[in-house]
Amino acid sequence: SQKIEQNSEALNIQEGKTATLTCNYTNYSPAYLQWYRQDPGRGPVFLLLIRENEKEKRKERLKVTFDTTLKQSLFHITASQPADSATYLCALDMNNFNKFYFGSGTKLNVKP
Amino acid sequence: KAGVTQTPRYLIKTRGQQVTLSCSPISGHRSVSWYQQTPGQGLQFLFEYFSETQRNKGNFPGRFSGRQFSNSRSEMNVSTLELGDSALYLCASSLSVGSQNTGELFFGEGSRLTVL
Numbered sequence: 001s002q003k004i005e006q007n008s009e010a011l012n013i014q015e016g017k018t019a020t021l022t023c024n025y026t027n028y029s030p031a032y033l034q035w036y037r038q039d040p041g042r043g044p045v046f047l048l049l050i051r052e053n054e055k056e057k058r059k060e061r062l063k064v065t066f067d068t069t070l071k072q073s074l075f076h077i078t079a080s081q082p083a084d085s086a087t088y089l090c091a092l093d094m095n096n097f098n099k100f101y102f103g104s105g106t107k108l109n110v111k112p
Numbered sequence: 113k114a115g116v117t118q119t120p121r122y123l124i125k126t127r128g129q130q131v132t133l134s135c136s137p138i139s140g141h142r143s144v145s146w147y148q149q150t151p152g153q154g155l156q157f158l159f160e161y162f163s164e165t166q167r168n169k170g171n172f173p174g175r176f177s178g179r180q181f182s183n184s185r186s187e188m189n190v191s192t193l194e195l196g197d198s199a200l201y202l203c204a205s206s207l208s209v210g211s212q213n214t215g216e217l218f219f220g221e222g223s224r225l226t227v228l
Contacts, residue, residue, distance in 0.1 A: 006212070034215065034216070034217075041221075043116075043219030043220050043221050043222050044155075044202070044217075044219050046217060046218070049215060089155065091155075091217075093215055097173055098143050098145050098160045098167075098168070098215070098217070099160060101157070102147075102155035103161075105154065
C-alpha cells in the first residue's frame, strides 16, 4: 500500500534561516505532488504543486523539488519568519479523481 | 469569491447517533471530496463526488456515506457513531475540469465532531 513519510518531529529553526522539510513515498509513482500548510484548527491551504516531469518549482520564498528516482520531495522556505510556523503536509495524487494521500505533516516552529 | 463553507463547525454526538455534515464548494467547482483528520491517522480520504456521482471512495466502513446535489453542494453522513469517529471532517472542492484541472484542493475549515 502507499506510504508517505514526513518527519513527525517538529522542526525548530531561527528566523531568517532556510527551513527544509522532507516527504518520502513508496510503492507509487504519482503524476504530481502538492504541499499544503495547515494552521491549528483550520483547513489545509494549498501552497505548491510540482509535476513528475519537473525537477524544481518556486513561488516567492518557497521552493519544491521532486526526485522521482529517490521518491522524495523537499520543501524549502527561505528567509523564514515566525509567521511561517505551521504544519506542512505533502500530498500525492493517485491518478484517480482527486483522491490524494497525505503525509502526517511536519510542524515547523520559526523562532524570532 | 467565497471559499468552501462547512457546517456545522462543531458538534457533539453520542455513540449510536447519526450525523450529517454539509459542504458548499467554491462557485464553479464541481468536484467535492471529503477527508477525515485525526491526530493518529492524519488526513484520510473518504470519498469524492463530481456532478452528483461518486467517483472514488476510501477505505471506510459503509456507515460513512455522502451525496452531491445538482448545485454541487455535498453532504456526508455517518450513522451509528462510534467513539473513534471523533475527528475533524474536511471538505475540499476543486475545479477538476480537463486541462483546467490543476489538482489544487481548496479546503473548508472543517466540522469538528466529538462522539461521547
